[in-house]
Amino acid sequence: MLGFNKNKRNPQDAKPIGVDTQFQANPTVSQGKVPPTQSVLEEDEDEVELTESKVDWNPRPKRMGFLKTIAPVILILSVAGFGIAYFMRSDKKVTQGPPLPPVPSIPPFQRFQPSIYADDPVILKLQEDVNVLDRELSNTQIKETILEPPTLDFNVTFK
Amino acid sequence: MEEYQKAHDDYILARSQYLKFLTLTSKQNAQVATSIMLKARDAVVVSYLKTLVARMNEIEGIPAENRQTVMDKLNAEIAWFEDHKNNISASDSLDTLTSKSDEAKKRYTELNILAHTALFTISDGRINDYQKRHSEIFQRTKDKFEQIKNEKREDYTLSDRKKEIIERWISEAEARAAKSEESQAEAQKSLNLGVNIQTYTIAISKLDTSQEYLKEATLFVKEIIREITVSE
Numbered sequence: 001m002l003g004f005n006k007n008k009r010n011p012q013d014a015k016p017i018g019v020d021t022q023f024q025a026n027p028t029v030s031q032g033k034v035p036p037t038q039s040v041l042e043e044d045e046d047e048v049e050l051t052e053s054k055v056d057w058n059p060r061p062k063r064m065g066f067l068k069t070i071a072p073v074i075l076i077l078s079v080a081g082f083g084i085a086y087f088m089r090s091d092k093k094v095t096q097g098p099p100l101p102p103v104p105s106i107p108p109f110q111r112f113q114p115s116i117y118a119d120d121p122v123i124l125k126l127q128e129d130v131n132v133l134d135r136e137l138s139n140t141q142i143k144e145t146i147l148e149p150p151t152l153d154f155n156v157t158f159k
Numbered sequence: 160m161e162e163y164q165k166a167h168d169d170y171i172l173a174r175s176q177y178l179k180f181l182t183l184t185s186k187q188n189a190q191v192a193t194s195i196m197l198k199a200r201d202a203v204v205v206s207y208l209k210t211l212v213a214r215m216n217e218i219e220g221i222p223a224e225n226r227q228t229v230m231d232k233l234n235a236e237i238a239w240f241e242d243h244k245n246n247i248s249a250s251d252s253l254d255t256l257t258s259k260s261d262e263a264k265k266r267y268t269e270l271n272i273l274a275h276t277a278l279f280t281i282s283d284g285r286i287n288d289y290q291k292r293h294s295e296i297f298q299r300t301k302d303k304f305e306q307i308k309n310e311k312r313e314d315y316t317l318s319d320r321k322k323e324i325i326e327r328w329i330s331e332a333e334a335r336a337a338k339s340e341e342s343q344a345e346a347q348k349s350l351n352l353g354v355n356i357q358t359y360t361i362a363i364s365k366l367d368t369s370q371e372y373l374k375e376a377t378l379f380v381k382e383i384i385r386e387i388t389v390s391e
Contacts, residue, residue, distance in 0.1 A: 113390035116314055122303055123388055129296050130380050137289060137374045142282045143363045147214060149274045150160065150207055152200050153167055154264035156193060158174065158253045 163199040170196035186253065193256045194249045197263070201244035204267060208237045211277045218281055220288030229277050236270055275359040279350055282366050286343050289373050290336070297332060297380055304329070307387065318391055328383045335376035342369035 117123050173192035177185040212233050243263055304325055310316050346365030349358055
Protein backbone atom coordinates (compact mmCIF):
# COMPACT_ATOMS: atom_id res chain seq x y z
CA MET A 1 0.00 0.00 0.00
CA LEU A 2 3.03 2.26 0.24
CA GLY A 3 3.22 4.94 -2.36
CA PHE A 4 -0.44 4.73 -3.18
CA ASN A 5 -1.42 8.09 -4.49
CA LYS A 6 -4.73 8.87 -2.89
CA ASN A 7 -4.87 12.37 -4.30
CA LYS A 8 -5.00 11.18 -7.86
CA ARG A 9 -7.78 8.75 -7.21
CA ASN A 10 -11.26 9.45 -8.40
CA PRO A 11 -13.43 8.14 -5.64
CA GLN A 12 -16.29 7.45 -8.07
CA ASP A 13 -14.57 5.24 -10.64
CA ALA A 14 -11.37 4.12 -8.93
CA LYS A 15 -11.49 1.02 -6.79
CA PRO A 16 -8.80 -0.36 -4.47
CA ILE A 17 -6.51 -3.08 -5.76
CA GLY A 18 -5.93 -6.62 -4.54
CA VAL A 19 -7.87 -8.66 -2.06
CA ASP A 20 -8.55 -5.75 0.20
CA THR A 21 -9.84 -3.74 -2.70
CA GLN A 22 -12.12 -6.52 -3.70
CA PHE A 23 -13.56 -6.70 -0.26
CA GLN A 24 -13.98 -3.01 -0.19
CA ALA A 25 -15.51 -3.05 -3.65
CA ASN A 26 -18.00 -5.55 -2.51
CA PRO A 27 -19.01 -4.68 0.99
CA THR A 28 -21.05 -7.80 1.35
CA VAL A 29 -17.82 -9.85 1.57
CA SER A 30 -16.32 -7.69 4.17
CA GLN A 31 -19.47 -7.91 6.20
CA GLY A 32 -19.37 -11.73 6.06
CA LYS A 33 -22.39 -11.99 3.82
CA VAL A 34 -22.90 -14.01 0.58
CA PRO A 35 -19.66 -14.28 -1.50
CA PRO A 36 -19.70 -12.64 -4.90
CA THR A 37 -20.61 -14.67 -7.97
CA GLN A 38 -18.20 -15.33 -10.91
CA SER A 39 -19.81 -12.69 -13.09
CA VAL A 40 -19.46 -10.11 -10.41
CA LEU A 41 -15.79 -10.98 -9.97
CA GLU A 42 -15.17 -10.61 -13.70
CA GLU A 43 -16.77 -7.24 -13.71
CA ASP A 44 -14.69 -6.25 -10.75
CA GLU A 45 -11.49 -7.38 -12.46
CA ASP A 46 -12.25 -5.14 -15.38
CA GLU A 47 -12.87 -2.29 -13.04
CA VAL A 48 -9.63 -3.01 -11.19
CA GLU A 49 -7.69 -2.92 -14.41
CA LEU A 50 -9.21 0.38 -15.24
CA THR A 51 -8.45 1.67 -11.80
CA GLU A 52 -4.82 0.54 -11.92
CA SER A 53 -4.27 2.43 -15.09
CA LYS A 54 -5.58 5.59 -13.44
CA VAL A 55 -3.71 5.31 -10.08
CA ASP A 56 -0.19 6.77 -9.95
CA TRP A 57 1.60 3.77 -8.46
CA ASN A 58 5.17 4.90 -8.35
CA PRO A 59 6.95 5.15 -4.88
CA ARG A 60 10.30 6.36 -6.29
CA PRO A 61 9.53 10.06 -6.57
CA LYS A 62 8.54 10.15 -2.88
CA ARG A 63 11.75 8.31 -1.87
CA MET A 64 13.78 10.65 -3.98
CA GLY A 65 12.10 13.60 -2.33
CA PHE A 66 12.88 12.19 1.07
CA LEU A 67 16.51 11.66 0.07
CA LYS A 68 16.68 15.12 -1.41
CA THR A 69 15.62 16.52 1.97
CA ILE A 70 17.84 14.34 4.14
CA ALA A 71 21.01 14.29 2.04
CA PRO A 72 21.86 18.01 2.39
CA VAL A 73 21.16 17.86 6.12
CA ILE A 74 23.53 14.92 6.50
CA LEU A 75 26.09 16.68 4.35
CA ILE A 76 25.86 19.90 6.37
CA LEU A 77 26.07 18.01 9.66
CA SER A 78 29.12 16.03 8.55
CA VAL A 79 30.88 19.18 7.27
CA ALA A 80 30.06 20.96 10.55
CA GLY A 81 31.34 17.96 12.51
CA PHE A 82 34.62 17.89 10.62
CA GLY A 83 34.94 21.65 11.04
CA ILE A 84 34.40 21.52 14.82
CA ALA A 85 36.83 18.64 15.15
CA TYR A 86 39.44 20.54 13.14
CA PHE A 87 39.05 23.75 15.14
CA MET A 88 39.17 21.92 18.44
CA ARG A 89 42.37 20.25 17.38
CA SER A 90 43.89 23.51 16.21
CA ASP A 91 42.79 25.18 19.50
CA LYS A 92 44.50 22.45 21.42
CA LYS A 93 47.65 23.01 19.44
CA VAL A 94 47.59 26.70 20.33
CA THR A 95 46.85 26.30 24.03
CA GLN A 96 49.10 23.34 24.58
CA GLY A 97 52.21 24.19 26.61
CA PRO A 98 55.52 22.44 26.35
CA PRO A 99 55.22 18.70 25.81
CA LEU A 100 54.84 16.73 29.00
CA PRO A 101 57.84 14.74 30.10
CA PRO A 102 57.56 11.02 29.49
CA VAL A 103 55.97 9.26 32.42
CA PRO A 104 57.94 6.21 33.45
CA SER A 105 55.88 3.08 33.26
CA ILE A 106 55.68 1.09 36.44
CA PRO A 107 57.75 -2.03 36.02
CA PRO A 108 55.83 -5.23 36.48
CA PHE A 109 55.96 -6.65 39.96
CA GLN A 110 58.57 -9.33 40.30
CA ARG A 111 58.78 -11.52 43.30
CA PHE A 112 62.42 -11.69 44.31
CA GLN A 113 63.85 -14.76 45.83
CA PRO A 114 65.63 -13.92 49.08
CA SER A 115 69.28 -14.82 49.07
CA ILE A 116 71.07 -16.78 51.77
CA TYR A 117 72.00 -13.42 53.38
CA ALA A 118 68.41 -12.22 53.75
CA ASP A 119 68.26 -13.49 57.34
CA ASP A 120 71.85 -12.67 58.22
CA PRO A 121 71.81 -10.74 61.56
CA VAL A 122 74.51 -8.31 60.36
CA ILE A 123 72.51 -7.51 57.22
CA LEU A 124 69.27 -7.17 59.20
CA LYS A 125 70.92 -4.69 61.55
CA LEU A 126 72.35 -2.76 58.61
CA GLN A 127 68.91 -2.63 57.00
CA GLU A 128 67.35 -1.31 60.18
CA ASP A 129 70.04 1.36 60.69
CA VAL A 130 70.01 2.55 57.11
CA ASN A 131 66.21 2.78 57.11
CA VAL A 132 66.25 4.89 60.28
CA LEU A 133 68.89 7.21 58.80
CA ASP A 134 67.05 7.49 55.51
CA ARG A 135 63.81 8.37 57.30
CA GLU A 136 65.54 11.04 59.38
CA LEU A 137 67.29 12.52 56.37
CA SER A 138 64.03 12.68 54.45
CA ASN A 139 61.92 14.16 57.26
CA THR A 140 64.32 16.64 58.87
CA GLN A 141 64.49 20.25 57.84
CA ILE A 142 68.04 21.49 58.21
CA LYS A 143 67.04 25.11 58.71
CA GLU A 144 65.77 25.72 62.25
CA THR A 145 62.86 27.93 61.22
CA ILE A 146 61.08 27.83 64.59
CA LEU A 147 64.22 29.06 66.37
CA GLU A 148 64.54 32.33 64.47
CA PRO A 149 64.98 35.34 66.83
CA PRO A 150 61.61 36.73 67.96
CA THR A 151 60.44 40.09 66.63
CA LEU A 152 60.30 42.55 69.52
CA ASP A 153 59.56 46.24 69.82
CA PHE A 154 62.66 48.15 70.92
CA ASN A 155 61.50 51.63 69.94
CA VAL A 156 60.51 53.04 73.32
CA THR A 157 60.10 56.84 73.21
CA PHE A 158 57.82 59.35 74.84
CA LYS A 159 58.21 62.25 72.44
CA MET B 160 55.47 35.58 74.37
CA GLU B 161 51.76 36.02 75.17
CA GLU B 162 52.68 37.84 78.35
CA TYR B 163 54.92 40.15 76.37
CA GLN B 164 52.18 40.82 73.80
CA LYS B 165 49.73 41.82 76.52
CA ALA B 166 52.33 44.00 78.26
CA HIS B 167 53.18 45.62 74.93
CA ASP B 168 49.51 46.41 74.21
CA ASP B 169 49.17 47.99 77.68
CA TYR B 170 52.33 50.02 77.09
CA ILE B 171 51.04 51.34 73.74
CA LEU B 172 47.77 52.41 75.36
CA ALA B 173 49.46 54.05 78.39
CA ARG B 174 51.96 55.82 76.16
CA SER B 175 49.27 57.28 73.89
CA GLN B 176 47.22 58.42 76.91
CA TYR B 177 50.28 60.10 78.45
CA LEU B 178 51.18 61.84 75.18
CA LYS B 179 47.56 62.99 74.83
CA PHE B 180 46.81 64.20 78.38
CA LEU B 181 50.31 64.77 79.86
CA THR B 182 48.90 64.41 83.36
CA LEU B 183 50.75 63.02 86.36
CA THR B 184 48.41 60.04 86.53
CA SER B 185 48.91 59.19 82.88
CA LYS B 186 52.68 59.57 83.37
CA GLN B 187 52.59 57.22 86.35
CA ASN B 188 50.54 54.72 84.35
CA ALA B 189 52.99 54.99 81.44
CA GLN B 190 55.96 54.32 83.75
CA VAL B 191 54.33 51.23 85.21
CA ALA B 192 53.21 49.88 81.81
CA THR B 193 56.63 50.54 80.25
CA SER B 194 58.55 48.85 83.04
CA ILE B 195 56.31 45.79 82.83
CA MET B 196 56.77 45.67 79.06
CA LEU B 197 60.57 45.98 79.29
CA LYS B 198 60.72 43.18 81.85
CA ALA B 199 58.47 40.96 79.72
CA ARG B 200 60.63 41.71 76.67
CA ASP B 201 63.81 40.73 78.53
CA ALA B 202 62.07 37.56 79.71
CA VAL B 203 61.27 36.66 76.08
CA VAL B 204 64.92 37.13 75.10
CA VAL B 205 66.13 35.02 78.04
CA SER B 206 63.61 32.31 77.22
CA TYR B 207 64.68 32.30 73.56
CA LEU B 208 68.38 32.04 74.45
CA LYS B 209 67.67 29.18 76.86
CA THR B 210 65.82 27.35 74.05
CA LEU B 211 68.88 27.74 71.82
CA VAL B 212 71.12 26.35 74.57
CA ALA B 213 68.77 23.39 75.07
CA ARG B 214 68.73 22.65 71.34
CA MET B 215 72.52 22.83 71.18
CA ASN B 216 72.71 20.29 73.99
CA GLU B 217 70.40 17.93 72.05
CA ILE B 218 72.42 17.79 68.85
CA GLU B 219 75.19 15.25 69.08
CA GLY B 220 77.09 16.24 65.95
CA ILE B 221 78.28 19.62 67.22
CA PRO B 222 82.03 19.54 67.88
CA ALA B 223 82.72 19.98 71.61
CA GLU B 224 84.87 23.05 71.13
CA ASN B 225 82.29 24.81 68.98
CA ARG B 226 79.52 23.88 71.34
CA GLN B 227 81.36 25.27 74.33
CA THR B 228 82.27 28.54 72.60
CA VAL B 229 78.74 29.28 71.39
CA MET B 230 77.09 28.15 74.61
CA ASP B 231 79.39 30.33 76.72
CA LYS B 232 78.36 33.33 74.63
CA LEU B 233 74.71 32.44 74.89
CA ASN B 234 74.96 32.00 78.67
CA ALA B 235 76.69 35.39 78.95
CA GLU B 236 73.77 36.97 77.06
CA ILE B 237 71.27 35.19 79.28
CA ALA B 238 73.04 36.59 82.33
CA TRP B 239 73.09 40.10 80.87
CA PHE B 240 69.38 40.13 80.01
CA GLU B 241 68.42 38.65 83.37
CA ASP B 242 70.48 41.30 85.11
CA HIS B 243 68.97 43.99 82.91
CA LYS B 244 65.49 42.76 83.69
CA ASN B 245 66.16 42.85 87.45
CA ASN B 246 67.37 46.44 87.21
CA ILE B 247 64.11 47.69 85.72
CA SER B 248 61.78 49.28 88.27
CA ALA B 249 58.34 50.83 88.08
CA SER B 250 59.75 53.85 89.93
CA ASP B 251 62.20 54.60 87.08
CA SER B 252 61.51 57.77 85.19
CA LEU B 253 60.38 57.59 81.59
CA ASP B 254 63.80 58.83 80.47
CA THR B 255 65.56 56.12 82.48
CA LEU B 256 63.23 53.48 81.05
CA THR B 257 63.90 54.76 77.54
CA SER B 258 67.62 54.60 78.21
CA LYS B 259 67.38 51.05 79.57
CA SER B 260 65.34 50.04 76.53
CA ASP B 261 68.03 51.42 74.23
CA GLU B 262 70.68 49.38 76.06
CA ALA B 263 68.65 46.25 75.44
CA LYS B 264 68.12 47.23 71.81
CA LYS B 265 71.88 47.54 71.22
CA ARG B 266 72.51 44.24 72.94
CA TYR B 267 69.75 42.48 71.01
CA THR B 268 71.09 43.71 67.66
CA GLU B 269 74.46 42.15 68.49
CA LEU B 270 72.70 39.08 69.83
CA ASN B 271 71.10 38.55 66.42
CA ILE B 272 74.53 37.60 65.04
CA LEU B 273 75.15 35.20 67.92
CA ALA B 274 71.69 33.66 67.48
CA HIS B 275 72.33 32.97 63.79
CA THR B 276 75.76 31.57 64.61
CA ALA B 277 74.08 29.23 67.08
CA LEU B 278 71.42 28.28 64.53
CA PHE B 279 74.08 27.46 61.95
CA THR B 280 76.04 25.46 64.54
CA ILE B 281 72.91 23.42 65.26
CA SER B 282 72.21 22.73 61.55
CA ASP B 283 75.88 21.97 60.90
CA GLY B 284 75.88 19.62 63.88
CA ARG B 285 72.92 17.75 62.41
CA ILE B 286 74.81 17.25 59.15
CA ASN B 287 77.88 16.07 61.10
CA ASP B 288 75.71 13.57 62.93
CA TYR B 289 74.15 12.24 59.71
CA GLN B 290 77.54 12.01 58.00
CA LYS B 291 79.02 10.13 60.92
CA ARG B 292 76.15 7.65 61.03
CA HIS B 293 76.17 7.22 57.26
CA SER B 294 79.91 6.65 57.27
CA GLU B 295 79.64 4.05 60.00
CA ILE B 296 76.78 2.16 58.25
CA PHE B 297 78.59 2.37 54.93
CA GLN B 298 81.78 0.97 56.44
CA ARG B 299 79.90 -1.95 57.99
CA THR B 300 78.21 -2.60 54.63
CA LYS B 301 81.53 -2.60 52.81
CA ASP B 302 83.04 -4.92 55.43
CA LYS B 303 80.16 -7.34 54.99
CA PHE B 304 80.54 -7.23 51.24
CA GLU B 305 84.27 -7.98 51.54
CA GLN B 306 83.45 -10.94 53.74
CA ILE B 307 80.93 -12.23 51.18
CA LYS B 308 83.43 -11.76 48.36
CA ASN B 309 85.92 -13.96 50.21
CA GLU B 310 83.38 -16.73 50.70
CA LYS B 311 84.41 -20.09 49.20
CA ARG B 312 81.23 -22.01 49.99
CA GLU B 313 79.11 -22.47 46.90
CA ASP B 314 75.78 -21.28 48.31
CA TYR B 315 77.35 -18.22 49.91
CA THR B 316 79.10 -16.73 46.90
CA LEU B 317 77.75 -13.96 44.69
CA SER B 318 77.92 -13.93 40.91
CA ASP B 319 80.41 -11.67 39.15
CA ARG B 320 77.53 -9.63 37.77
CA LYS B 321 76.17 -8.97 41.24
CA LYS B 322 79.62 -8.10 42.54
CA GLU B 323 80.08 -5.59 39.74
CA ILE B 324 76.73 -3.96 40.52
CA ILE B 325 77.55 -3.71 44.22
CA GLU B 326 80.98 -2.25 43.51
CA ARG B 327 79.37 0.34 41.27
CA TRP B 328 76.92 1.31 44.04
CA ILE B 329 79.81 1.54 46.49
CA SER B 330 81.68 3.99 44.29
CA GLU B 331 78.48 6.02 43.73
CA ALA B 332 77.82 6.19 47.47
CA GLU B 333 81.40 7.28 48.11
CA ALA B 334 81.12 10.02 45.50
CA ARG B 335 77.87 11.33 47.03
CA ALA B 336 79.31 11.30 50.52
CA ALA B 337 82.35 13.24 49.30
CA LYS B 338 80.10 15.83 47.63
CA SER B 339 78.11 16.15 50.84
CA GLU B 340 81.30 16.95 52.74
CA GLU B 341 82.33 19.48 50.09
CA SER B 342 79.01 21.31 50.38
CA GLN B 343 79.30 21.37 54.14
CA ALA B 344 82.80 22.84 53.90
CA GLU B 345 81.49 25.52 51.51
CA ALA B 346 78.74 26.35 54.02
CA GLN B 347 81.25 26.84 56.81
CA LYS B 348 83.43 28.90 54.52
CA SER B 349 80.60 31.28 53.59
CA LEU B 350 80.06 32.09 57.28
CA ASN B 351 83.74 32.91 57.80
CA LEU B 352 83.18 36.17 55.93
CA GLY B 353 80.93 37.33 58.74
CA VAL B 354 77.62 36.24 60.13
CA ASN B 355 74.54 38.11 58.97
CA ILE B 356 71.17 37.13 57.58
CA GLN B 357 72.50 36.93 54.02
CA THR B 358 75.55 34.76 54.77
CA TYR B 359 73.46 32.63 57.10
CA THR B 360 70.91 32.00 54.32
CA ILE B 361 73.67 31.05 51.86
CA ALA B 362 75.31 28.75 54.40
CA ILE B 363 72.02 27.01 55.19
CA SER B 364 71.32 26.44 51.48
CA LYS B 365 74.75 24.77 51.18
CA LEU B 366 73.89 22.56 54.14
CA ASP B 367 70.63 21.67 52.39
CA THR B 368 72.66 20.54 49.36
CA SER B 369 74.94 18.57 51.66
CA GLN B 370 71.91 16.83 53.14
CA GLU B 371 70.58 15.99 49.66
CA TYR B 372 73.88 14.34 48.69
CA LEU B 373 73.86 12.38 51.90
CA LYS B 374 70.32 11.23 51.20
CA GLU B 375 71.44 9.93 47.80
CA ALA B 376 74.46 8.21 49.34
CA THR B 377 72.17 6.48 51.83
CA LEU B 378 69.93 5.29 49.00
CA PHE B 379 72.95 3.68 47.34
CA VAL B 380 73.79 1.89 50.59
CA LYS B 381 70.20 0.64 50.72
CA GLU B 382 70.62 -0.59 47.17
CA ILE B 383 73.81 -2.49 48.10
CA ILE B 384 72.01 -4.19 50.96
CA ARG B 385 69.11 -5.07 48.66
CA GLU B 386 71.48 -6.63 46.12
CA ILE B 387 73.00 -8.77 48.86
CA THR B 388 69.66 -9.93 50.24
CA VAL B 389 68.10 -10.78 46.84
CA SER B 390 68.95 -14.01 45.08
CA GLU B 391 70.35 -14.10 41.52
